[in-house]
Amino acid sequence: MAYLEVRGVAKSFGKRKLLDGLSLEVEQGECVVVFGPSGCGKTVLLRIIAGVLEPDQGEVWIGGKSVADVGPEARGVAMAFQNFALYPHMDAFENIASPLRARNRPEEEVKQRVHEIASLLRIDHVLDHLPKQLSNGQKQRTSLARSLVHGPSVLMLDDPLRNVDAKIRYEMRLELPRVFRKFHSTVLYVTQDYKEALALGDRIGVLMDGHFEQVDTPVAIYGNPNNRRVASLFGDPPINLFPIRPERGSDGAVHAQIGGQRVALGPRAAELAGRDCVLGVRPEDVAFGFEPGEGGIPVELAAVTPFNVRTVTLLKASDATEILASRPEDNSLAAARGHRKGWARIDLDRALFFDAASGARL
């Protein structure tokens, strides 16, 4: 049995069904990210687990017991929100120590625990500083230390990095997993940022319209999504989606028109002949070049848009199909202006096929 179990939880507000009988299991020491667009019910789910909202149906189990009759304070669940607040009159040490003080822990233990977590979060040199003397990053770390210091059995974080500046966000994203490991925390982490979900989740639950579309590892969610909706939520630029109707040629091979060019689809599409499909191709699986090659689709390079550590290109095929391609940062293209002819090659081994009507993976 998993450490935290959500069993068939449903919740409506008035006529609006926010959670539609969803279930989730989180193992002890595991970090599951709940990811979905705003308004998908993420925060409601956290509040039900914390015990501050009651579900209409279903139950929450923690450590092998139903917590239906256990109040929020006795569930051993800690929750941290987007805006961490520190007590302004207490130094960082006392801020971190406050949950231990509230539980009357002995002084020796308080000292040891605060120093342990402060050193892990690299704030041990500022423990005697008041919040106003701390940098934003140090404040963020201090509040995180406070929510972890008493070793909650379940830690729930509601979009904690949303309002922090970029430098801190990236550092914390990389450091949080170490903190979770150290405390063997069972974590439920809510975010609207797909990169954060991929970065932090041992598994990701994609929450849409009140239910999980898929609960899986980051590698599976990105490379092996259940359906077109999940595929479109992960990746920036997003996955290219081309409507196709594969046909079997006289040679027996299956091919389709993509961007006005006949492209052999390979053995994976053998069963798809005659069926309306959508072909999903991630931008990093489209190679653009100025030399023709086998299977290349003739395109015009319409625009080059550098995108962080990558270079994104918009390609236009002869039938006006637009293809986004992405490659590692390429300064040779960066200053390109005006259209140039070239060829796009799709890595069909990595392409995804969806049913045109239902969006399900084929």
Place this chain on the structure above:
Amino acid sequence: MASLTLDHVTKIFDQKGLPPTLAVKDFSMRVEDGEIIGLVGSSGCGKTSTLRMIAGLESISEGTVRIGERAINELKASERNVAMAFEGYALYPPLRVSDNIAFSLLRSKVPKARAAEKVKMVAELLEITDLLDLYPPTLSGGQQQRVSLARALVRSADVFLLDEPMSQLEPHLRAKLRARIKDYLIQNKMTSVFVTHDQTEAMALADRIAVMDEGVLQQFGSPVDLKERPSNLFVAGFIGEPPMNLLEARVAVEGGAIRVVVQNEGGGQAFSLGVPSQPAAAPLQNGRRVQVGVRPHKIVVAPTGNGVVQRLTGTVVSSQWLGDQSYLGVEVGNAFLIAVADRSVRAPHDSQVVLGLPYDSLHFFDSDSGEAVLHGADLLPA
């Protein structure tokens, strides 16, 4: 279309009962005909005031703004022949989307058929064809923003001014619309200046970017310039995602050999970098306090070849795969470094990893003034 020149432009807000505030200080910039310019900085840096002075929505306290060779300081907004899209959209609620877009065309006597054609074309570009018969109040924020952009882009004007033009765009449309708009601006040779707080957007769209801080232009250059030759700490920290690693350090020169000793957050020594003793490295004087900047994606994880200034061995804090790139958090002597690789990297946490720092990954800034004193790209590989 025309060029645009800002010549020593200053904006002072002088409100009754309040001390005067300097919003823009001595800003000079020349935008070539057909060039796309991004004005970036944090909120309150003066970028929007600058745009509004060009548009004629704010008076110019000092200096001259010229479109082509014509000074426009004294011209009313309506006489400047500029088109503008506002962040607040400013659509006419009682007019349908199509009429909102066509409004200024018809007012400037563009024939009806030609106006309709232009509306259709720009609607397709911005994916609002299905919205043309609706009224603005029924649209989402992202849709209204696209309509507002469409209304500016159909016009013919000497200069196009766009205030946070894509801040509300729906994430699934953003990459494609950015590229289409860039293509459109270039094809139509539209001289454009857009304001954004999002450096990613500026890097994607602009030919050149003006980075502002506290009313002062920090650097005006191409996206590649800003990444590879940031002129100071502000630009270095503002441009790039993830941002540049910045580490406090002190220079130690012994017997002609230059070492840059990097400190960790607690003030102890984290590691040191050997810099080849060359004329270009002269600014690294013994005892000088500097900040060392290292671009995350220029770091080579587990380097095999030559061409790196320094190899550092560190402990992997975490390694995160993001689909098309991997982030690595590494502790080197209790200092924290972020590295980005364009492939999946196998680096289990708590394992040791070697990071190679190539010449062009490194930047050195004076700790006191924040000015760049040396870019690693200017050193000759040993």
